[in-house]
Amino acid sequence: MLMGLKRWALAAATTAMALTAAAQGKPTLVIGAVVSASGPAAALGLPEKKAIELVEEMARARTDLPFVPKFMIVDDASDPTRAVNAVRKLAGEDQAVVVICCTTTPASMAILESVRSAGVLNISMASAATVVEPVAERFWTFKTPMTDRMQIKYTLDLMKKRGVRKVAYMGLEDAYGEAGWNEFRKLVPDMEMEVAASERFSRGDTNFTPQALRVRQSNAQAVYVHGIPPSSVLVQQALTRVGFTNPVYHSAGSANNGFLSVAKGSVDNAYVVSGAIQVFEQLPVSHALKKPLQEFFQSYAQKYAGESADLFAGQGWDAGQLALMALSAAVRSTPATAPLPALRSAARDQMEKIRNHAGSNGIFSFSKDDHLGLDRTGLVMLQVVDGRFKLQPD
């Protein structure tokens, strides 16, 4: 009964909105979003959801959009099966023109087939590069977060610039660490550098000295640690203990407050690669992302008093903005009477044409061969100084 009522209310609301929209001569278009607002990935999904709601609120206030956006946000409870069902419902029953899905990599991989068969533009907020690669098979899928490869490449470039030739790898022995190792292994020879040692550790380990000894004895000029706290901190402590004095670089998995709070001052001088959004306050005014990030942080803080936008909110923000941009261009380029499949296909084509859009992750320039489209603008190197992250000048 309640469900029936709700549905009636929804229908009434939709009709009312459609009427006002029609009065303005603008069509109402549905943008579906599937986020993990509960379950294990909720820490990522909740800020994403909030950012998408913020995008919607701001879009309604805008008059320059050629359509009225209607966001439908569904919670997949961190479960790929529920994500698939949600996408099917959004693309079928709800006639979404664009789908923003999903928070996690497993869910984003699971929905690939549904997205392709529905022929609907999908913007994923998951980190793995495989979500959009190979591009030929991911015709309908785009994504916002930068990948491990970009971060490792950036770190290696910096090392090389500082004269490092032999670099050691230390990584977690799980999916995160293996993905990092696979990229690292391929990138190092390409840059005419040499892998001095490759060591593994796990979250439950109690002793990191043996691995640290191996790295020291390999005469590595620098070490790259692909892990998350607390183990990334313990690795660094073990390296200090065995007398390894060369620089230690950490992956973005350590670019968080957990790294600093577990370390309690024991990781000073460590380098951590990170997204610019993490140190938004420290960015110089000349930085290309300073202004867009400022706008994002201000409006986020306005809507959610006492909260601050983070990396994950940034994914929701970018995905929402990109969806609006692609849709606006699609509506302008197709006749008003175009059927839904044509509009969807136009939205996808327009997405590939987006150039130089400054988002929270960096500058997006998509193309036929690049569905991530990020350049290095969003990447920064931090150094731990007195127990705080400090932005390193390039």
Place this chain on the structure above:
Amino acid sequence: MQTFLFLTADGLANGAIYALLGLGIVIIYLVTRVINIAHGDFAMLSAMTLVSLEQGQMPPTCALVVCGILVWTVADCFASWRRHGGFAWRVLCHGLVAAMAAFALPALLLAWGAPRWALIAMAVLLVGVLGPIFYRLAIEPIPKASVLVYIIVTLGAHLVVQGVSLHLWGPQAMSVAPMLSGSVTLGPIAMSYQALLVIAITAITMACLFSAFAWTLHGKALRAASLNQVGAVLCGIGVQQSGRVAFLVGASLAALAGVLLAPLVGVHYEMGFLVGLKGFVGATMGGLASYPGAVIGAMTIGVLESCFAYLSSAYRDALVFTLIVPLLLLQSRLAARRGGSHEH
């Protein structure tokens, strides 16, 4: 040479932790025939409890203990009602007093602003008490079950404890300041005071434990119950009573291992299982039947693990756990030659 010293020193410090856990596993196994898979979780709980206490919060462990005592009391009241028909007011009073104490003691310590050692002792005590509670609620209702059934019960307990801890403390890792900070240079290697403290405390604890087993009446009763349960009962030693004591001792040892380990590696809800498993492998090395055997086995595991990690870090855990297969084969050979088995 220096490498070898480093590996051995760290291996011994870790081995000391495994030894505390392995010893508890052996005591519990000998007295109750329970192989406690959830043993490492006691260590995790005590580390988490210490973190809460140090932050000046009431540890959620208190709630677990209070709930456990209350359920225990209700179960005892019910049992006595069925047996005697009357309501056991005394049992109820005891239970309520114990529950209040479990709540009031940490609250008082926090209000008083107790020194660090008192907080550490409190964490060990709270988790130690969880041992007999677990035994009373999960093991006692199924007496004389097979070893396998008990393993499955403790495996279930491990999953529950880990899930509950994730809920209570969250997924993030926390850190604990070392009890002794700084380090000392012994020849070519640097050892942190904390690692030396771990080895020292383990040695002292073991000395106390061995003398208690050798010279006190309770210790002798516990040994009797582990050697021959029927004989022990005939001598007037309660099997249930000794089971509870065994779990109290075992859980307290694990809790001690937890607070000693916490400053070395940080605290998070998954930290217990792997450590407990290595303690178990160490205990198995000693045949699950001898206390010195368990200690030597655990120390060996610590050093071997350290060396394996140096040789091939990707396979270190696999190598340590693969050890258990030849060990078990060897032991079953030896047992067959002696003509006996562990099942008394």
